[in-house]
Amino acid sequence: MTTTAIPAKARKRTGDLAFAAATRTAGLLIVAALAGVAVFLTVEGLPALDAPAASLGGARNFAAYVGPLVFGTVLAAAIALVVATPLALGVALMISHYAPARLARPLGYVVDLLAAVPSVVYGLWGIGFLGPQLVPAYDWLAEHASFLPFFAGPASTTGRTMLTAGLVLAIMVLPIITAITREIFAQTPPLQQEAALALGATRWEMVRMAVLPYARSGIVSAVMLGLGRALGETMAVAMVLSASGVVTFQLIGSTNPSTIAANIALQFPESTGLAVNALVASGLVLFVITLAVNVLARTIVARGERRQR
Amino acid sequence: MTTQLEVRRSRPQPHPPGSAPRPEVRGDRSSTGEARPRDAVRGSARPRAPLTAARLPRWAPALVLVVSGAAAALLALSLGWGPVAWAASTGALTVVALPAWSRLVENARAARDRLMTALVWAAFGLALVPLVSLVWTVVHNGLAVIDVEFLTYSMRNIVGEGGGLYHALLGTLLVTAGATAISVPVGLLAAVYLTEYGTGTRLARALTFLVDVMTGIPSIVAGLFAYALFVMIAGPGVRMGFGGSVALALLMIPVVVRSSEEMLKLVPAELREASYALGVPQWRTIVKVVLPTAAGGIITGVTLAVARVIGETAPLLVIAGSTDSVNLNLFAERMMTLPVYIYYSYTQPGVPPEFGQARAWGAALVLIAIVMALNLLARGLGRLLTRRPVVKVPRKPAHPS
Numbered sequence: 001m002t003t004t005a006i007p008a009k010a011r012k013r014t015g016d017l018a019f020a021a022a023t024r025t026a027g028l029l030i031v032a033a034l035a036g037v038a039v040f041l042t043v044e045g046l047p048a049l050d051a052p053a054a055s056l057g058g059a060r061n062f063a064a065y066v067g068p069l070v071f072g073t074v075l076a077a078a079i080a081l082v083v084a085t086p087l088a089l090g091v092a093l094m095i096s097h098y099a100p101a102r103l104a105r106p107l108g109y110v111v112d113l114l115a116a117v118p119s120v121v122y123g124l125w126g127i128g129f130l131g132p133q134l135v136p137a138y139d140w141l142a143e144h145a146s147f148l149p150f151f152a153g154p155a156s157t158t159g160r161t162m163l164t165a166g167l168v169l170a171i172m173v174l175p176i177i178t179a180i181t182r183e184i185f186a187q188t189p190p191l192q193q194e195a196a197l198a199l200g201a202t203r204w205e206m207v208r209m210a211v212l213p214y215a216r217s218g219i220v221s222a223v224m225l226g227l228g229r230a231l232g233e234t235m236a237v238a239m240v241l242s243a244s245g246v247v248t249f250q251l252i253g254s255t256n257p258s259t260i261a262a263n264i265a266l267q268f269p270e271s272t273g274l275a276v277n278a279l280v281a282s283g284l285v286l287f288v289i290t291l292a293v294n295v296l297a298r299t300i301v302a303r304g305e306r307r308q309r
Numbered sequence: 310m311t312t313q314l315e316v317r318r319s320r321p322q323p324h325p326p327g328s329a330p331r332p333e334v335r336g337d338r339s340s341t342g343e344a345r346p347r348d349a350v351r352g353s354a355r356p357r358a359p360l361t362a363a364r365l366p367r368w369a370p371a372l373v374l375v376v377s378g379a380a381a382a383l384l385a386l387s388l389g390w391g392p393v394a395w396a397a398s399t400g401a402l403t404v405v406a407l408p409a410w411s412r413l414v415e416n417a418r419a420a421r422d423r424l425m426t427a428l429v430w431a432a433f434g435l436a437l438v439p440l441v442s443l444v445w446t447v448v449h450n451g452l453a454v455i456d457v458e459f460l461t462y463s464m465r466n467i468v469g470e471g472g473g474l475y476h477a478l479l480g481t482l483l484v485t486a487g488a489t490a491i492s493v494p495v496g497l498l499a500a501v502y503l504t505e506y507g508t509g510t511r512l513a514r515a516l517t518f519l520v521d522v523m524t525g526i527p528s529i530v531a532g533l534f535a536y537a538l539f540v541m542i543a544g545p546g547v548r549m550g551f552g553g554s555v556a557l558a559l560l561m562i563p564v565v566v567r568s569s570e571e572m573l574k575l576v577p578a579e580l581r582e583a584s585y586a587l588g589v590p591q592w593r594t595i596v597k598v599v600l601p602t603a604a605g606g607i608i609t610g611v612t613l614a615v616a617r618v619i620g621e622t623a624p625l626l627v628i629a630g631s632t633d634s635v636n637l638n639l640f641a642e643r644m645m646t647l648p649v650y651i652y653y654s655y656t657q658p659g660v661p662p663e664f665g666q667a668r669a670w671g672a673a674l675v676l677i678a679i680v681m682a683l684n685l686l687a688r689g690l691g692r693l694l695t696r697r698p699v700v701k702v703p704r705k706p707a708h709p710s
Contacts, residue, residue: 019592020506026498027507027516030566033559034519037530040537090432098429107433114440116684118620119528120648121447121673124655128666129446130439171439178436202422225525232527234623235648239656261529261623268627272546283533287526294525298518 037287045281047274055274057245057267066282068247072162072257073286076237077230079166079251080173085223087170088177095178096185097207108182115175123239126168131159131240138163138252149249156254160242163251168236173226180225184218185211217304224297228290231261238262260286363414370407370427377402400431444677451674454667460675464633464645470664474672476635477650480550484629484646485619487554487639488561493611495558496565503566504573505595523563531556532624539628548630550644556624561614568610572603605694609687616683620676622648647676 048055049062059065091111095104135157142155155161188211196206212219243258243266250256258266264279271279381398384390390398404427412420463476499516507513535556539547576599584594600607630643631653651672658665 023502044537094433120622204422204425228525234529
């Protein structure tokens with residue numbers, strides 16, 4: 001009798017085995033793809049380590065080539081975060097706690113629309129509209145605030161400066177930070193909020209005592225994810241920034257440091273030979289930086305989730 | 310996803326929407342419950358504290374906003390400012406004046422509350438400025454360009470005026486279709502593995518983490534990955550549309566996996582158990598019961614993923630290249646795509662530059678229209694397909710045959 005049962009079971013399992021194997025293969029393929037990114041970039045990038053200066057845009061070695069780019073990448077991302085973080089927190093609070101409930105949903109959609117706009121359109125807007133609009137402001141800054149190293153003149157006449165690029169990046173990062181933080185704000189336990197209000201707290205005191213402490217790790221990881229996006233953003237920077245590979249904190253001048261991603265986009269189509277390898281190697285550097293930032297952010301999220309359980 | 314949101318939103322809010330903050334409302338209700346504490350206070354020799362505090366009327370913020378707007382308008386008229394400076398000074402005046410008035414009439418805590426409320430609204434207004442400005446600029450500059458010729462001609466042999474984005478439109482559709490064809494099977498199967506077969510295994514945990522990390526891969530790195538991959542196959546300097554598909558698929562897969570996984574998790578376990586009880590093998594249960602139940606959400610997720618990658622420029626710049634002619638072969642030669650078309654039309658417009666730049670704005674409008682249409686489609690599909698009851702009994706009980 002058992003012999004009749006076993007084939008029946010085995011017959012059922014063939015389809016299952018095949019399907020399970022297919023799904024596992026798909027999972028492994030994703031793991032392999034991520035590993036492939038690291039492996040292929042390393043293979044293609046390694047020759048750049050001992051490339052001659054001619055292929056590295058005149059830099060002595062690869063470190064001297066990628067250093068200013070890393071500086072520019074971090075500087076642009078820093079500007080973006082400084083501008084975007086307070087705004088994003090305000091918008092998230094607005095949607096989760098301040099707006100009338102009937103308005104909150106459509107307002108959320110509107111902010112999501114900001115995330116849906118393709119980056120090349122942001123770049124087009126930055127170079128064709130925002131940059132020229134900011135020129136008078138830069139002139140004013142160069143005239144009245146030149147004691148700060150950021151605004152030491154002379155100001156750019158095209159508006160294609162580091163500050164413009166940072167502002168465009170800020171607009172692109174804003175919906176990411178907003179989306180994550182508003183989810184977390186909305187999850188704050190209502191009992192804690194009501195308790196704060198019942199004790200006579202004003203709405204802001206309630207937000208500060210109940211909502212913000214609850215959301216702290218979420219805010220940190222949202223900012224980190226925004227940082228990851230700002231570090232890797234390519235087209236907006238490539239179009240807006242008039243880059244010349246210098247290292248300077250001057251934000252409104254016409255000579256600006258480039259970023260890794262923008263440099264790749266600008267140089268790649270015209271590059272051949274070892275110059276391509278150098279670009280791929282700089283891409284690997286960018287990959288490692290963003291990977292580190294993202295892993296850190298996800299770890300913070302995971303820790304926050306575990307604590308809440 | 311939508312259902313979760315709805316559930317969350319329908320939870321009782323900490324305070325009724327639209328109500329003003331209620332600080333310091335002590336005893337403005339003359340219910341019987343108030344009587345005893347009052348007597349107790351009267352009984353002791355202490356002086357009676359006032360039971361109500363002065364409050365600004367409900368319309369105070371609106372009044373301050375209007376007055377600030379008028380004052381800023383006076384300033385703007387006398388100093389010759391533009392509308393931007395007027396709006397900025399209106400906001401600044403409101404943020405200063407409302408807390409100041411509240412400080413005079415109410416108290417310090419209420420004033421701080423009013424200040425933060427004003428700042429939160431100001432942050433939101435400020436965040437809307439770029440969106441409105443961007444949409445207005447693109448529509449204003451783009452509408453003038455779009456006509457039948459623009460949509461149906463390529464740039465082959467075009468110098469100066471004329472030409473269009475036909476080749477780029479076709480390229481974008483082909484490359485994105487290729488990316489969808491790669492990422493949907495892989496992403497969907499991986500999501501099935503995560504929810505059905507691999508729950509709790511080490512691979513599943515690693516996969517969840519890696520998919521999370523993958524969402525953060527810069528798009529240009531995805532392009533370099535595709536380039537490095539195809540260099541090994543086709544030699545240095547390779548350009549082909551399919552490479553773009555691979556790069557976009559790398560960006561799409563994490564989105565597809567995450568959204569499909571969420572949707573599969575929402576399928577009630579009772580459905581699976583009912584199917585197992587009928588003797589249906591697991592794989593047929595997944596194919597015939599689980600996937601159809603989650604289909605609406607999965608389609609929504611895939612549409613959103615397509616909307617996300619269709620505007621990607623950097624990877625296509627690297628691997629698909631640019632050309633002026635129509636190329637319908639994904640596996641050979643350069644292939645133009647809309648984002649790359651926008652980029653080159655604006656940065657290398659040719660002589661004279663205004664025609665190329667005008668074409669860039671027109672293409673940007675077309676691209677935004679496509680992305681918005683996909684987003685609306687996804688939301689519409691999501692609403693259409695999730696309105697039905699989630700528990701749907703399959704018509705055929707699916708005998709193992």
